[in-house]
Amino acid sequence: QVQLVESVGGSVQTGGSLKLSCTASTYTGPYCMGWFRQSPGKEREGVALIVSDGSTSYADSVKGRFTISKDNNKNTLFLQMDSLKPEDTAMYYCAAAIKCHLDYGLITSFQELKTGWWGQGTQVTVSS
DSSP states (O other): OOOEEEOOOEEEETTOOEEEEEEESSOOTTSEEEEEEEOTTSOOEEEEEEOTTSOEEEOTTTTTTEEEEEEGGGTEEEEEEOSOOGGGOEEEEEEEESOOOGGGOHHHHHHHHHTSEEOOOEEEEEEO
């Protein structure tokens, strides 16, 4: 069992930046970890993920604006969000899973990540 606790999100204006963190109850080195988001009336969607060797992948909607990273020494996952847009407004969730296979494609990797453990979510609001 892995427990995940996200930092408090926040509110920013369009073009602003926020950095989310997610602290795990165990050493994060071997795990696949990532971020999802969900806005009202929409399905939860994958945003970014990072696998055990440090390889990363992003949804097209955030590519070039968001950066996922993790500090295994601190058991913490990060999501740096820059050039934020109103459509980035959502509840953001971190997740961890035993393994994700990036070579199977991003959609499959996000499906694998969904089968693992979840944080409680943190709200990000971007105003225009």
